[in-house]
Amino acid sequence: MDILYMREALREAKKAYSTYEVPVGAIVVYNGEIIGRGYNQREILKDPTAHAEILAIKEASKYIEAWRLLNCTMYVTLEPCAMCAGAIVNARIGRLVIGTRDPKRGCCGTIEDLTNHPKFNHRLEVEFGVLEDECSSILSDFFRELRESK
Numbered sequence: 001m002d003i004l005y006m007r008e009a010l011r012e013a014k015k016a017y018s019t020y021e022v023p024v025g026a027i028v029v030y031n032g033e034i035i036g037r038g039y040n041q042r043e044i045l046k047d048p049t050a051h052a053e054i055l056a057i058k059e060a061s062k063y064i065e066a067w068r069l070l071n072c073t074m075y076v077t078l079e080p081c082a083m084c085a086g087a088i089v090n091a092r093i094g095r096l097v098i099g100t101r102d103p104k105r106g107c108c109g110t111i112e113d114l115t116n117h118p119k120f121n122h123r124l125e126v127e128f129g130v131l132e133d134e135c136s137s138i139l140s141d142f143f144r145e146l147r148e149s150k
């Protein structure tokens with residue numbers, strides 16, 4: 001099931017790719033249903049908070065008409081940054097499945113771990129490496145293309 005849902009997150013990442021945004025995608029699943037989708041839209045919206053995870057959380061909260069996403073799972077192609085990891089904790093998401101690590105910004109265990117901070121009142125289950133090759137190659141393809149176009 002995780003692989004299936006990560007494919008959906010990758011589908012979101014591809015939307016970002018096709019609009020020249022850094023290709024990161026996220027979805028939120030509740031009771032087997034996708035209730036939120038998002039892809040990075042920082043450039044097009046000119047908004048530093050328009051990361052895939054934030055947009056997916058907003059859509060999911062709107063859908064279930066609550067800010068708590070307790071029994072939800074988020075699938076995201078790239079390890080969330082400090083802002084998104086914070087939003088995931090604030091949304092009380094129960095489980096987080098990550099495609100690939102972000103050595104420069106990852107705050108779910110790589111640089112810092114906001115998802116299981118001993119002093120926070122919410123901790124969640126985090127899994128890494130689902131469709132890792134696809135999730136990381138879409139990023140390296142994007143940055144290679146960007147360098148070549150310059």
Ligand SMILES: [Zn+2]
Pocket residue numbers: 051053080081082083084085
């Ligand atoms: Zn982020």
